[in-house]
Amino acid sequence: MNFKEITDGIYYVGVNDRTTALFESLWPLPTGVTYNSYLVKGSEKLALIDGVAIAECEKLRENIASQIGAKAPDYLIINHMEPDHSGALNVIRSFFPDITIVGNAKTLEMVRGFYGITENVMKVADGDSLELGGMTLTFRLTPMVHWPETMMTYVSERNTLFSGDAFGCFGALTGGIVDSETDIEPFIPEIYRYYSNIVGKYGVFVQKALSKLSTLKLEYICSTHGPVWHEQIPMVSGLYDRMSRYEAEDGVVIVYGSMYGNTEAMAEVIASRLAENGVKKIRMHDASRSHLSYILADIFRFRGLVIGAPTYSNTLYPPVEALVQAIKTREVKNRIISTFGSYTWAPQAVKRINTLLEEGKNVSADITSVEARQAPDASVMEGCKTLADEMARRLADK
Numbered sequence: 001m002n003f004k005e006i007t008d009g010i011y012y013v014g015v016n017d018r019t020t021a022l023f024e025s026l027w028p029l030p031t032g033v034t035y036n037s038y039l040v041k042g043s044e045k046l047a048l049i050d051g052v053a054i055a056e057c058e059k060l061r062e063n064i065a066s067q068i069g070a071k072a073p074d075y076l077i078i079n080h081m082e083p084d085h086s087g088a089l090n091v092i093r094s095f096f097p098d099i100t101i102v103g104n105a106k107t108l109e110m111v112r113g114f115y116g117i118t119e120n121v122m123k124v125a126d127g128d129s130l131e132l133g134g135m136t137l138t139f140r141l142t143p144m145v146h147w148p149e150t151m152m153t154y155v156s157e158r159n160t161l162f163s164g165d166a167f168g169c170f171g172a173l174t175g176g177i178v179d180s181e182t183d184i185e186p187f188i189p190e191i192y193r194y195y196s197n198i199v200g201k202y203g204v205f206v207q208k209a210l211s212k213l214s215t216l217k218l219e220y221i222c223s224t225h226g227p228v229w230h231e232q233i234p235m236v237s238g239l240y241d242r243m244s245r246y247e248a249e250d251g252v253v254i255v256y257g258s259m260y261g262n263t264e265a266m267a268e269v270i271a272s273r274l275a276e277n278g279v280k281k282i283r284m285h286d287a288s289r290s291h292l293s294y295i296l297a298d299i300f301r302f303r304g305l306v307i308g309a310p311t312y313s314n315t316l317y318p319p320v321e322a323l324v325q326a327i328k329t330r331e332v333k334n335r336i337i338s339t340f341g342s343y344t345w346a347p348q349a350v351k352r353i354n355t356l357l358e359e360g361k362n363v364s365a366d367i368t369s370v371e372a373r374q375a376p377d378a379s380v381m382e383g384c385k386t387l388a389d390e391m392a393r394r395l396a397d398k
């Protein structure tokens with residue numbers, strides 16, 4: 001048995017990266033990441049689907065050789081141009097000088113712009129097919145999931161979809177490649193974190209792509225990051241569907257910044273009162289300590305959101321400003337939101353949070369807020385309790 005043969009004639013040749021600390025120089029990778037690449041072997045031709053980051057190209061070459069020896073792939077299909085998949089394009093061409101690069105019009109424009117490549121390229125359009133001999137690649141354009149050129153490649157003979165970044169997650173593989181061969185539990189939170197941080201802004205386009213794919217029979221989804229989905233296709237596609245509709249489960253994220261503990265004390269009262277109201281799923285983040293990517297993942301998961309901050313230099317405390325801007329950028333919708341904070345002489349923090357969120361049309365205008373002048377006194381803490389009661393009531397009130 002060839003463990004890397006996902007299904008008859010389709011091979012995994014991707015790599016684990018456990019060295020890069022920050023994906024896109026932004027998002028922590030405590031358990032690494034994969035750059036998934038695949039070979040599709042027809043009776044006539046061989047196609048390599050998606051590449052790897054430039055630092056990993058030698059491992060890619062070894063993996064390809066381990067599957068097909070001295071042969072060279074005839075085609076390189078580019079589903080997505082982000083450099084974690086296309087960065088090694090020129091090196092791959094030096095490994096396999098006759099390889100033809102296959103992409104749509106937007107892809108080929110980027111191939112020229114990033115890598116200066118104009119020769120030996122093949123342009124494909126939505127619905128076009130490429131015959132490999134008993135294996136037919138059909139290209140489905142899925143723009144803005146999450147770049148304009150993104151497309152997916154489907155092999156009808158194997159009911160296999162090469163989905164690009166869609167359905168991907170952070171986390172290097174731990175031996176198993178297909179979900180049925182590995183414990184997928186550690187990957188689930190990383191699906192949320194990957195989606196919310198990388199793809200999150202483009203929910204409308206993810207919905208369009210999902211409806212375009214809905215008629216395909218799917219046995220394997222081979223994304224560019226994380227395990228190959230097989231048994232878990234209903235789970236992962238359901239999750240993508242819900243996240244892209246900004247649908248969330250019951251629970252509350254409390255995120256706050258605090259220098260000297262006043263705002264934090266309010267957060268504790270809110271959390272405790274929510275729990276008294278029977279809310280069990282509460283996630284608390286100090287915005288100065290939790291990395292933004294984990295906070296956003298929780299915000300995409302839960303329906304209640306409570307944000308607190310002190311006023312700082314007549315505006316919002318910087319880590320919370322960054323968070324609220326990130327929420328606005330991702331056009332997060334359908335959340336029940338409350339805000340709170342503390343100031344000493346001129347209240348600005350809560351006003352700023354509310355303004356940013358309302359500008360982003362994230363929620364209806366009914367954000368409940370509480371703000372303390374200096375230390376929160378008994379009446380402010382009563383206000384925090386009322387805020388929590390209201391949040392719990394609205395959560396229960398579907």
Ligand SMILES: Cc1cc2nc3c(=O)[nH]c(=O)nc-3n(C[C@H](O)[C@H](O)[C@H](O)COP(=O)(O)O)c2cc1C
Pocket residue numbers: 257258259260261262263264309310311312313314315342343344345346347374375
């Ligand atoms: C560097 C700095 C800048 C501040 N700027 C303002 C301000 O512009 N307006 C204001 O009312 N309070 C300002 N404050 C006071 C804090 O907002 C206030 O002490 C608040 O209670 C701090 O909340 P915390 O205990 O949760 O950190 C500032 C405090 C610091 C340390």
